[in-house]
Amino acid sequence: MRRVGLWLTLFVLLAACGGGGGGSQTSGTPKHGGTATVALESELRTLDPMDSSLLVEREVFYNIYDSLFTIDPSLTIKSGLVKQWDTSDPLNYKFTLQSGVKYQDGTPFNGASVKANIERYKTGATSRRKSDLASVKTVEVTDDTHVIFHLSKPNATLLATLVDRAGMMLSIDAVTKGGKDFSLTPVGAGSGPFAFVEWKRNDHLTLKKNPDYWKAGLPYLDGVTYRAIPDVNAILAALKTGDVDIARVIAPKDVASLKADSNFIYKDTPAIGFSGFELNAGAPPFNDPAKRQAVAMAIDRYSILKNINFNIGVVAYGPIPPSSWAFDASEKIFDHADPAKAKATATGFSFTFKTTSDPVNQQLAQLLQSELAAAGITMQIQTEEFATYQQECAAHKFEACGVNWSGRIDPDGNMYAWWHTGGDFNDSMYSNAQVDAWLEDARTSADQAKRKQDYISAQKQIVQDAPYVFTNFGVSAQISNTKIHGFTLYPDLMIRMAEVWKG
């Protein structure tokens, strides 16, 4: 008992120190067998990577399907179904594939399968992967284990894109057999550690071990069950009653008590997404840069981190998270709240902040309101139901709007769509020719050092211009009972179950 207490204390201390760069928790020899139940914070819509757009879907996919590339906990690109790669020619990427890999339905994974999958993603009527793969012109199959991706323009982010859904390989046989209902019952479609068994929407999704998984000895578990529990308090209750073993999120207010409970494990590492709010640079009052800067100066990020997030996560100074290779630790343009400086920059104006009725969002809005009041800025809170708020923010019908981003592995995914002129997520209507040039250069340049410099320059300019006020980076966490071992924390929030075992 004392020993358990000591280990727990160590855990809490480690977690309190910020967690570091992920890594796995190993204690003892991995055991085979058993099943684990994982809570998902919302129900899935599809099991087909082609039409997926939800984080929870990606999480399940990573356990059924294999991607061409993978990442390690430091976000470095690693080999997946692609064993070796040569990207020295920016328009022709040469990939060597793993040999002997079979999909769960027994059909082989090979060059032809890669080509068929990429073409399906590029041309499928309901495909949401078209923009991911826009730079890929064609895939040429040299032989069973070699393919060449011909690009229409250089794209330094392609390998990172192929880690995610656009790079997930499916048995085309299984897709054809599944027909119209394939997205609901993808039997035998993946080559990953677990195979689809049954999906009873709003109740459970069951996967079983893939006995022929190409990574020898894996997975350890006989199966994984997912349960959608769309309420963080209910997730905590389900953890405590033992109905689920693992969860990705609980309410920040409950983290301290869970850490103190010896029946549970809580560890976290900074994630790749950012939190904050958009200011609409295309309309008054925030078409005046001074007013945007005044807001960015007046808010207290440390108070938000402490009072809203219960110190879970870290303060954000820009869109590139500490886990990224492009992170710039020296950039702290807007740090501690400075109401006096804000007042000197712009004061005496008022604006409306759009948010949802979620209690945490409401508390955040009230905190922002009081902080801005100290700088003579009046903020009105407008609470809207999610679908309404989402549409109005996307349609630029707002002055300020709280929107967070789940994050992408490559910094391009955290910046280009948001602040490039006319970008898909540029709700703030921000436009700066120099920023556009940096972002484009970083997207096409093969030299990582040069890319990093581009992102650092672009980030400085964006933060300074304040079309978005960054408040904090969230965390990727292991939240489980103590029976769960071999859990590796990845900053991309995905829970990969292949190496997890139950003791």
Place this chain on the structure above:
Amino acid sequence: MTTYVLRRVVLMLPVAFLVTVGVFMLIHLSPGDPALIVLGEDRSPQAIAQVHAELGLDKPLYAQYLIWVNRIVHGDWGRSITTDEPVASAITERLPATLELGIAALLWSLLVAIPLGTIAAVRRGSVVDRLATGITVAGVSVPNFFIGIVLIFVLSVSARIFPFGGYVPFTQDPLESLRHVALPAIALGTAGTAINMRFTRSSMIEVLNNDYIRTARAKGASWRRVVFIHALKNALIPVVTIVGLQIGGIIEGAVVTETVFTWPGVGRLAVESIFNRDYTVVQGVVLVAAFSYMLANLLVDLVYGWLDPRISYA
């Protein structure tokens, strides 16, 4: 009798039409775009246009409605906008869960309400009567989501007597099924218990004052026989009305309870579909709810005739 039932069923059609037109207008008038919900962080102008075209949302509203009606008439309920699941199977898959919860809640409310209401009426002014009245006032006043949260906290999280959420079909494991349905049924049924008990009590008091009760007593029938055989059957007529409305309202009542208990029923489906602007599913659920309400009313009218032979529909 058959003509009466047929006439009633035919009359349901215009009502269903008006309900669906109303709901169609309401949900389309409310802001929000299903394409944005579907696409989430993958939204781009091209993708949004693609989704609009896939779903026919680029057509005028009346055309969208007519397309939907045409499909329904041909037995095609369409597919969910957000999940691509066929609407008919989305509803029929969840219906057993909702029915089990609804029936369990109704049984809970009747098993408690009728005996308690009868005792309260017979022993008017007694401690039992006052206690029952007090409990019912509390039962009606406390919202069912709050009762649900308290039950979860006390009996599931703390005492661990009942599991939290999750649904086990009755046909699969009856005992486990009852364990799972207990808490949501109590949460959902408590307000009904209170109402049913009040109705039983007041109706029973009224019936007990009738001449025929005095006659029955005078003829030497025992008090127990008078109350349970002579009085209760007649006293239950208003209760049947209210229970009928409760049956029709199972889907409506389950909306909140199913959300609190993550119960995979039609109520939760309705809530999620409304939040996701899943027009086809909302329309389907509303149609089912409207018909179940109307059917329940018809059933009530037929049960009247059984309870009181003087009521005839011939």
